[in-house]
Amino acid sequence: MKLRSMIWKELWQRPTPMLTSLLAVTLGVTAMVAIQNITVFSERKIAGDMESLGANVLVLPPEVTLQDYYSADMHGHTMPEEYVSRLALARMPGVENLAPKLCIESDVDSIPVTVTGVLPQSEFQAKSAWQGLGLISPVGTDRGCCATKANVSAGEDNPNSLATNRTIQDLGDRDLILGHDLAAQLGAKVGDKLPVLGESFSVLTVLPSTGTIDDSRMFAHLHSVQDLSGAGPVVNVIEIMACCEDAAGDLISNLSSELPETRVITIAQVVETQVAVNGLMSRLSWVFLSILLLVGGASIASVMYANVTERRNEIGTLMALGASRRFVTRMFLGKAVLLGLAGGLGGFFVGTIVAAVLGPQLLGIYVEPLPQLLVVGMVAATIVAVTASYLPARRAAGLDPCLVFNDA
């Protein structure tokens, strides 16, 4: 028998009060882990989106309130496609690429789908006035402008480029590009024919998974979508891939004056709002944790005191048999450590499960367990349990061994 096995055995004699006293601590860790988990992955998602999104400026119809920049084209409001030409002709410094989009809700084999019309680069190049649009930013590039994907892969004729840089070189009238998840849902592969908007489209490619809303979309030629849906020459959004230095500076005011009847928003603004919300949530989670740990500490302390009182005779006997005060202290603090570790571990598991369930439902993000939160949770819970048990343990160690006779 060792101290450790002794503590373990005693713990299971009457586990209910001890485990109940752990509840608040476990809840505190649960809240912290769940919220942290969601904020961390939400931040990662934003960062990832920022990176995968070549566009960093959005031109939107004025009525749009922006909820989620990634689905900024899903609002149903439109503006004339003519704006695209106006922007292209304006040849504003800093504009590297334009990606107009139109989204239409439809269904394929009675599965609801979002058909997104995109304009391939070849359309720009076909119009002589637009030619060289992809090359109008050598100034920016020479100045050490951020290497947007649009820049890097300009001219690369790979349909998958849509997934990463939001543009595509060529796209036929009846070609279709499927998001990763949608392709799986429809059971479609490259070369298949799908009935979309009353016409037969053939699948040009299936995009690799991006973890974004694009995974559940299909893309077709803008003009096909406009014609077949009867929407006319309109778009929902124009995504602009701007040189970031310029995006921060004059570009926004230039864009606004060029297209006064639109709303121009930088991704940075959207992201800042989201990041601020995340920051608030994150701080809130620490407040939750602190409050619940305080409550938990108090309940652990009271249960520990009760435990010391009911074990007076046992403690006195151990002391008569040669147990030092140190041993008795360790007996109770060891128990506290076990409780703390259990509370932290339990909180981590519950919190992670909560985040895994709520994350996709509430915020559309997918979370994974974060081991660093396990460490933080276990350390915090253990510190609280040990601190709360310190005075009870001292009381136990300070018991007078003579009580073994008096109680006889």
Added chain:
Amino acid sequence: MYQLQSVTQTYERRGNVVTALDTCDLEIPDGDFVAIVGPSGSGKTTLLSVLGGMMAPTSGDVLLDGESLYDLSIDQRTRLRGEKIGFVFQSFNLVTWMSACENVQIPLMLSGKLASDQRARALELLDRVGLSDRADHLPSELSQGQQQRVALARTLANDPQVILADEPTGNLDADTRQQVMSYLAEFHNDGRTIVMVTHDADTAAFAKRTIRLVSGVTDEVAMADAA
């Protein structure tokens, strides 16, 4: 070898001073078997606590093998108690949630014996008190007499040279009393010093020597040779 030199123990509660031991002088040589008798409240338990190093007397010295017990630190005294002194209690004081064997292992664990050696030694001791078949029973599954025998085995765990017993047969019926006393007598025959508090004349008869604490204040220590 115990030496008590004018040991006085007083308790002060709510302004009343109770003198439980009054300038006791006592010598208990090695291998002695002493019965302490006397009416309730005469200070018998107090004397045992003082002998056991658990309660510093108000004044006077207690020497065990020439070493002044209460000049040691609390922790040194605790260690010495674990090594040299065994206890037997009236209500056995077994740890209720530990098996008989684990109860016997407690002193072994406290003195730092290897976990692997503890059980073998405990089983050997349980065998000595005739309980090897009850090693894994909880105290609640044992009779009173069996529980006291487990406690006796536990007392022997670290092979103490002194055994202090406070009314070891107080909770037992006549038959089990005889049994427990014969074990104690056996331990005495092994060469151990036994100091035993008892109310019962038959029990006291097992001792070599009877010390009488006179009711209330102990101003007189009567020594009488017993059969």
